[in-house]
Amino acid sequence: MxxxxxxxxxxxxxxxxxxxxxxxxxxxxxxxxxxxxxxxxxxxxxxxxxxxxxxxxxxxxxxxxxxxxxxxxxxxxxxxxxxxxxxxxxxxxxxxxxxxxxxxxxxxxxxxxxxxxxxxxxxxxxxxxxxxxxxxxxxxxxxxxxxxxxxxxxxxxxxxxxxxQNWATSAAATPDPLAMAEKDNVFTVAVDAGHGGIDAGATGAGTKTPEKTITLAFAKTLAERLNKVEGIKAFLTRDDDTFLSLSERVTLARQGHADLFVSLHADTLGQKDIRGATVYTLSDKASDRMAENLATRENLSDELAGYTLQSGPPEVADILLDLTRRETQAFSIALASNVVESFEGQIGLINNPHRYAGFQVLRAPDIPSVLLELGFLSNAEDEKLLLDESWRSKVIDRMVDAIRRYRDRAMANGG
Structure with missing residues (x-):
């Protein structure tokens, strides 16, 4: 051999x-x-x-x-x-x-x-x-x-x-991950706490709290609240301080038959006066320079942890997959709009709060996905809020509302 x-x-x-x-x-x-x-x-x-x-x-x-x-x-x-x-x-x-x-x-x-x-x-x-x-x-x-x-x-x-398995016959392959899962009455949400393990993410300007700690606290609370809503099941891509590659996060969401993927982050910016939440969806062309720079930093997560991607993740290049991507992108935009609507007037948002860029973690072709920047650790006021449990609870309430309304509309339209 x-x-x-x-x-x-x-x-x-x-x-x-x-x-x-x-x-x-x-x-x-x-x-x-x-x-x-x-x-x-x-x-x-x-x-x-x-x-x-x-x-x-x-x-x-x-x-x-x-x-x-x-x-x-x-x-x-x-x-x-x-x-x-x-x-x-x-x-x-x-x-x-x-x-x-x-x-x-x-x-x-x-x-x-x-x-x-x-x-x-x-x-x-x-x-x-x-x-x-x-x-x-x-x-x-x-x-x-x-x-x-x-x-x-x-x-x-x-x-x-x-x-x-039976050695007298071939072991069957597990179902194609792009194949539609059997429909049930449970709406499943994958909640992804950004960063983790060796990849600490951003660091608070005042308290030096790592982003990975903040995102995990938010993710656990969001999953817990969603699991109390009838007809919704939520699971975490990570439930402790563990490093996951960007592709692992997407694969875990697909293996869990997620209907939605929500990735939580709290980054830093060079402009310390910018604050507020932002919702990102996937696009090969960024909406603006800030979104492009943020996506570039987030996509470096694997390299920071010593993971070198030798080639892109395997995909089936055909027209059906392209159509799936387009439909998924439309649902992702709808989810982002629901989040913005739920936050308006109650949770601080940056200008043009729905933005888009080439985030690797949003590239599941068959799962509507958004990345939520809860706020910016580079801003002193945002940092205080990100560490405040009562504010966290308020944000989670608004997220649950957005996801529930998205689910109801999807179900009403036969999704």
């Missing part, structure tokens, strides 16, 4: 050694792709895998391998360490090894011949994972591509995948 050999636990390991023998295992371990032959009938010519690519981050990663002919494949999960095993017919891997180098969710990717009639790809993960998509798609030129979309999963989810 390329970059080493792979085994499977339990019965998988026994089958592995039975099929190729210990000597072959050692040879494969040196990185050679070894086509084998026997004295019997001539084996079928191997499939040709002629190109490969990996994209994504530590929340979602896509692997695509192009084949001359349509490949049959099976997928299984192996624990200790967490691995995804992809078994293929005899395959000649005709692309440079660096094209399938590990990144994103995976710390090691190995592949190679298993015998006369089979080959294997072993994806060793940095954390528990699951495949949301595992399918063969046709290319325009008559070739085919194997598409594997992996996303982070809990230890419990991965353990269940290992436990319930």
């Amino acid at each position: 390329k970059a080493g050999a792979a085994t499977a636990d339990g019965g998988g390991r026994r089958r592995f050694f039975t099929r190729i023998g210990c000597a072959l295992f050692l040879l494969v371990g040196f990185g050679a792709t070894l086509p084998l032959s026997s004295a019997g009938a001539a084996p079928q010519p191997p499939l040709l895998a002629f190109s490969a690519r990996v994209a994504g981050d530590e929340a979602r990663t896509r692997i695509v391998i192009d084949f001359e002919k349509k490949p049959e494949f099976s997928v299984h999960y192996v624990a200790a360490p967490e691995r995804v095993i992809v078994d293929l017919p005899a395959t000649a891997f005709g692309f440079p090894a660096e094209d399938l180098s590990a990144r994103g969710l995976f710390k090691d990717i190995r592949y190679g011949t298993m015998g006369e009639s089979s080959a294997r790809i072993v994806l060793t993960a940095k954390r528990p994972v699951k495949l949301s998509i595992a399918e063969v798609q046709s290319n325009d030129n008559g070739s085919y591509r194997l598409v594997l979309d992996a996303e982070m999963a809990s230890k419990e989810v991965f353990a269940d995948l290992v436990k319930t």
